[in-house]
Amino acid sequence: xxxxxxxxxxxxxxxxxxxxxxxxxxxxxxxxxxxxxxxxxxxxxxxxxxxxxxxxxxxxxxxxxxxxxxxxxxxxxxxxxxxxxxxxxxxxxxxxxxxxxxxxxxxxxxxxxxxxxxxxxxxxxxxxxxxxxxxxxxxxxxxxxxxxxxxxxxxxxxxxxxxxxxxxxxxxxxxxxxxxxxxxxxxxxxxxxxxxxxxxxxxxxxxxxxxxxxxxxxxxxxxxxxxxxxxxxxxxxxxxxxxxxxxxxxxxxxxxxxxx
Amino acid sequence: xxxxxxxxxxxxxxxxxxxxxxxxxxxxxxxxxxxxxxxxxxxxxxxxxxxxxxxxxxxxxxxxxxxxxxxxxxxxxxxxxxxxxxxxxxxxxxxxxxxxxxxxxxxxxxxxxxxxxxxxxxxxxxxxxxxxxxxxxxxxxxxxxxxxxxxxxxxxxxxxxxxxxxxxxxxxxxxxxxxxxxxxxxxxxxxxxxxxxxxxxxxxxxxxxxxxxxxxxxxxxxxxxxxxxxxxxxxxxxxxxxxxxxxxxxxxxxxxxxxxxxx
Numbered sequence: 395x396x397x398x399x400x401x402x403x404x405x406x407x408x409x410x411x412x413x414x415x416x417x418x419x420x421x422x423x424x425x426x427x428x429x430x431x432x433x434x435x436x437x438x439x440x441x442x443x444x445x446x447x448x449x450x451x452x453x454x455x456x457x458x459x460x461x462x463x464x465x466x467x468x469x470x471x472x473x474x475x476x477x478x479x480x481x482x483x484x485x486x487x488x489x490x491x492x493x494x495x496x497x498x499x500x501x502x503x504x505x506x507x508x509x510x511x512x513x514x515x516x517x518x519x520x521x522x523x524x525x526x527x528x529x530x531x532x533x534x535x536x537x538x539x540x541x542x543x544x545x546x547x548x549x550x551x552x553x554x555x556x557x558x559x560x561x562x563x564x565x566x567x568x569x570x571x572x573x574x575x576x577x578x579x580x581x582x583x584x585x586x587x588x589x590x591x592x593x594x595x596x597x598x599x600x601x602x603x604x605x606x607x608x609x610x611x612x613x614x615x616x617x618x619x620x621x622x623x624x625x626x627x628x629x630x631x632x633x634x635x636x637x638x639x640x641x642x643x644x645x646x647x648x649x650x651x652x653x654x
Numbered sequence: 655x656x657x658x659x660x661x662x663x664x665x666x667x668x669x670x671x672x673x674x675x676x677x678x679x680x681x682x683x684x685x686x687x688x689x690x691x692x693x694x695x696x697x698x699x700x701x702x703x704x705x706x707x708x709x710x711x712x713x714x715x716x717x718x719x720x721x722x723x724x725x726x727x728x729x730x731x732x733x734x735x736x737x738x739x740x741x742x743x744x745x746x747x748x749x750x751x752x753x754x755x756x757x758x759x760x761x762x763x764x765x766x767x768x769x770x771x772x773x774x775x776x777x778x779x780x781x782x783x784x785x786x787x788x789x790x791x792x793x794x795x796x797x798x799x800x801x802x803x804x805x806x807x808x809x810x811x812x813x814x815x816x817x818x819x820x821x822x823x824x825x826x827x828x829x830x831x832x833x834x835x836x837x838x839x840x841x842x843x844x845x846x847x848x849x850x851x852x853x854x855x856x857x858x859x860x861x862x863x864x865x866x867x868x869x870x871x872x873x874x875x876x877x878x879x880x881x882x883x884x885x886x887x888x889x890x891x892x893x894x895x896x897x898x899x900x901x902x903x904x905x906x907x908x909x910x911x912x913x914x915x916x917x
Contacts, residue, residue, distance in 0.1 A: 443815075446819055448815060448818055448819060465821075466818065466819055466820075466821050470819075471820070472816070472819040472820075474812055474815070474816060476812050479810045479812035479813060480812045480813060480816040482813065482830070482831065482834065483913045483914070484834040484835075484837075484911075484913050484914075485830070485834070493816075493817075493820060493822070493830065494819075494820030494821075494822075497823075497826075524913050526913055540820075544820070
């Protein structure tokens with residue numbers, strides 16, 4: 395069976411000719427959560443946009459379920475970092491969540507999908523409010539509900555929790571792990587936060603600075619379900635985060651000087 | 655409410671009270687200057703006289719017909735201007751090729767003072783209400799169109815990308831994203847356009863005989879008898895009409911566009 399996502403030798407240039415991605419390859423299996431961990435500006439978001447079919451690659455191929463990506467693939471949903479900018483302030487929460495639903499669904503089905511998705515993220519009671527009346531964490535849950543309402547087989551998330559406070563962030567991380575089990579969704583999540591990548595991921599792909607290349611592929615073999623307190627003090631967690639930090643800091647291998 | 659009005663309501667009451675104080679002070683100055691002998695009372699009648707005339711002409715069916723003529727032309731002008739400027743603004747804002755192709759023409763036409771086109775309009779269209787409406791439409795199109803163009807450019811790229819990622823079609827994008835996003839800017843444009851259109855209508859009525867309206871009433875009162883009290887009373891009515899339109903815009907803003915931070 396073809397993997398959920400396969401990226402082969404992907405090349406993407408900016409308009410000014412700068413090469414952002416230069417032959418990047420990776421694969422994501424079905425039901426996996428893969429975190430892309432890379433320094434700011436390394437091309438993580440560009441990679442996500444190429445996978446989403448929002449930006450045609452300048453070289454290489456992107457395959458979703460074995461089929462080359464030509465426009466936004468079926469069963470794909472995206473959660474952007476800027477929830478404040480990706481939600482429509484003039485529409486109610488319910489209408490925002492319904493925004494991405496396929497047009498051929500009838501009214502009762504649409505309403506049921508919206509209710510279900512809002513219930514999954516614990517926001518059933520704010521369906522009639524507008525995004526401007528919600529906190530940042532709630533707004534990002536609306537964005538997640540909007541993606542879930544489409545019942546995506548592949549969910550792309552671009553630094554989804556980067557703009558919320560630490561407590562909200564922990565809650566949202568646990569929410570993501572729960573709903574992706576419920577919905578059976580494969581997740582490719584971009585982050586620059588080492589702890590977050592290890593906590594959320596089944597695998598962590600560490601990227602080098604621009605042009606991004608995969609410098610390490612860490613399998614996260616931590617017990618499930620994960621827990622914000624116990625998982626984070628697990629020896630395995632500490633070992634993985636140290637390793638990820640090292641590879642992030644020294645993509646070409648650690649310097650020879652012994653550590654104190 | 656009663657004893658414990660909401661903060662928003664209390665704020666609105668404060669604003670209304672202060673506005674009334676400002677207006678009363680203005681009327682008081684007008685009264686004092688008018689009675690001081692600094693100017694002849696025929697040239698600048700005191701406020702009380704103007705207000706008395708105002709009460710008289712408001713009861714006069716002929717004057718009421720003039721007001722209706724002006725307001726009707728105004729509503730028609732703004733409706734036509736919106737019907738032209740909104741689609742044009744959406745097109746110019748969305749298609750860079752069209753914007754570049756029309757830039758020179760637009761930049762030539764826009765600075766022409768619309769009042770200067772009154773003779774041309776009269777020659778082309780005649781002395782009926784058609785001339786003043788055409789001129790008011792011409793003048794009102796610009797602020798609405800430019801606000802729309804800027805609003806389209808202002809639509810958040812993340813929102814466009816979100817729509818693309820959820821495979822939202824063009825028609826749905828216009829209805830669900832583009833039109834709501836530009837609405838507050840368009841309303842601001844309509845506000846500016848309303849003031850400009852009223853200027854054009856009254857000016858054309860003033861300068862061109864035979865076009866019924868507040869402007870013609872002012873011309874007739876001002877010429878011959880030189881009845882400045884009637885001229886000022888009619889001018890106050892024109893101002894009140896503008897005030898009403900602005901209140902209407904504010905109500906629309908508050909009712910449907912409260913999500914927006916565009917003032």
